[in-house]
Amino acid sequence: MPHPDLSDRAKRMEPSAIRAMTKLAAGAGRDLISLAGGMPDPATFPLDRLADIAASEIRNHHGRSLQYGMTAGFRSLVEWICKYLRQNGIESTPDNLMCTTGSQQALDLITEVLIDPGDLIFVETPTYIGALAVFKKSGGVMIPVAQDEQGIVPEDLEKQLRSAPSDKTRMIYLISNFQNPSGVSISADRRKQVAEIAQHWDAFIIEDDPYREIYFDAKNPPPPPIATLIPDLTFYLGTFSKIVAPTFRTGWITAPESLLRKVELAKEAADLCGSMLDQRILYRFCNAPEFVDHLQSLRKFYAERGLTIQEALSEFMPAELAWTHPSGGFFVWLKLPETMDSESFLEEAISKEKVSYIIGRPFTADNSAQNYLRLAFSAEPPERIREGVQRLARVIKRRL
Numbered sequence: 001m002p003h004p005d006l007s008d009r010a011k012r013m014e015p016s017a018i019r020a021m022t023k024l025a026a027g028a029g030r031d032l033i034s035l036a037g038g039m040p041d042p043a044t045f046p047l048d049r050l051a052d053i054a055a056s057e058i059r060n061h062h063g064r065s066l067q068y069g070m071t072a073g074f075r076s077l078v079e080w081i082c083k084y085l086r087q088n089g090i091e092s093t094p095d096n097l098m099c100t101t102g103s104q105q106a107l108d109l110i111t112e113v114l115i116d117p118g119d120l121i122f123v124e125t126p127t128y129i130g131a132l133a134v135f136k137k138s139g140g141v142m143i144p145v146a147q148d149e150q151g152i153v154p155e156d157l158e159k160q161l162r163s164a165p166s167d168k169t170r171m172i173y174l175i176s177n178f179q180n181p182s183g184v185s186i187s188a189d190r191r192k193q194v195a196e197i198a199q200h201w202d203a204f205i206i207e208d209d210p211y212r213e214i215y216f217d218a219k220n221p222p223p224p225p226i227a228t229l230i231p232d233l234t235f236y237l238g239t240f241s242k243i244v245a246p247t248f249r250t251g252w253i254t255a256p257e258s259l260l261r262k263v264e265l266a267k268e269a270a271d272l273c274g275s276m277l278d279q280r281i282l283y284r285f286c287n288a289p290e291f292v293d294h295l296q297s298l299r300k301f302y303a304e305r306g307l308t309i310q311e312a313l314s315e316f317m318p319a320e321l322a323w324t325h326p327s328g329g330f331f332v333w334l335k336l337p338e339t340m341d342s343e344s345f346l347e348e349a350i351s352k353e354k355v356s357y358i359i360g361r362p363f364t365a366d367n368s369a370q371n372y373l374r375l376a377f378s379a380e381p382p383e384r385i386r387e388g389v390q391r392l393a394r395v396i397k398r399r400l
């Protein structure tokens with residue numbers, strides 16, 4: 001029951017489908033194979049190295065690593081991120097880059113700064129649940145845009161922009177590489193088209209890029225971000241959650257300086273600053289020469305899982321199904337026949353076959369995608385991924 005005294009903003013907040021699924025799965029016991037949670041595998045966390053750095057950061061620096069710090073972030077880390085981004089063609093400086101408490105906070109702060117109720121937020125179908133939660137809370141109007149195996153469909157984006165009211169702020173939210181939940185990446189050609197469209201319609205782009213480094217073919221990194229094409233309109237977001245560990249809750253935004261100063265004020269009001277200890281540890285870890293090897297080993301680690309899930313899907317899933325073929329990241333998006341609803345067999349999958357996944361609907365702004373589901377291959381070892389897909393295929397076959 002909505003409480004009459006709550007703010008309109010609070011009334012727009014809803015529980016996430018992932019949390020609900022986690023509750024359902026909690027009762028299933030240890031032999032549940034989780035293809036649901038898109039977390040990094042803790043086996044990739046460099047425990048010893050991080051423990052050594054943490055101990056030395058706490059002991060040294062006269063307590064500064066346990067102190068408040070600058071809202072924009074620990075300066076050496078900010079400079080390191082600028083240097084790192086330059087390798088991807090993004091020309092940022094400490095004047096137009098700031099750290100945030102994960103890229104989730106970046107989404108929240110940018111939305112707070114740009115969007116009033118009634119403003120327009122163009123989102124891919126499907127897209128990241130956590131972003132949809134932020135956008136819903138803002139009171140902005142979400143406009144779904146089609147996506148296919150090459151990412152967002154520029155013709156549909158243009159069509160939606162053309163038919164939208166022109167007196168509202170327009171913001172386009174994109175995940176350019178190995179999207180959550182679909183696993184697809186926006187092709188280089190489409191990045192150019194999207195940049196031209198955004199410029200023509202004077203729309204801001206939020207380019208969320210947490211999976212960029214997790215490409216499977218070491219010789220084939222993703223094309224340059226959209227931010228390299230239209231830096232004046234883009235908020236480019238990154239995070240250490242997938243490449244070091246989520247617990248550090250550290251991400252970043254680079255954006256035009258005048259806009260970023262407002263985002264910084266919003267952060268100051270939200271939490272004053274991120275954890276200095278976390279940012280110092282990250283700086284020491286990422287600034288060491290071994291970081292390059294760490295990234296290489298992550299790519300290999302997840303590539304094996306990406307390959308395993310593709311092989312298992314081809315081997316076990318019935319011919320009526322289709323799925324994406326990501327070349328990086330953590331996710332595959334599975335399409336069922338139109339008449340099937342992925343929610344209708346979730347309980348059976350968990351309780352009878354001991355396998356979990358996330359239903360498709362909450363990844364959309366228009367409650368479509370009932371006949372889709374997301375499979376994460378990041379958090380289970382290859383033999384359990386294979387077994388999990390086989391179990392899921394059994395449930396689906398019973399329903400066909």
Ligand SMILES: Cc1ncc(COP(=O)(O)O)c(C=O)c1O
Nearest residue numbers: 102103104128180208239241251
């Ligand atoms: C597309 C996308 N954006 C943002 C986030 C949030 O990441 P962070 O841990 O940096 O807050 C996630 C986490 O899964 C994500 O998949």
